[in-house]
Amino acid sequence: MNTSHRKKAEILKALGHPIRFCIVEGLIAGEQNVATMVNCTGVPQPTVSQHLNILKAAGIIEGVRDGTQIHYSVVNKDAQQIVKALK
Secondary structure: OOHHHHHHHHHHHHHOOHHHHHHHHHHHHOOEOHHHHHHHHOOOHHHHHHHHHHHHHOOOEEEEEEOOEEEEEEOOHHHHHHHHHHO
């Protein structure tokens, strides 16, 4: 198995949770902060933060600090294509 297969498997694994899939689906529509994701997903802020950490570790999203807030966006094209295909 080559490195490309491992990276794609990690993306699939990260997207395999309903909350993370929902987060990425929302981020494809545009940048969001954690408060917006909490309202959208209906789960508490610490839970959203845990899922964001998993998505960041998989290289799917990035956050940009703006004062006290961090705005997240999807940076992985493979993840975008997967989520769009399953929409």
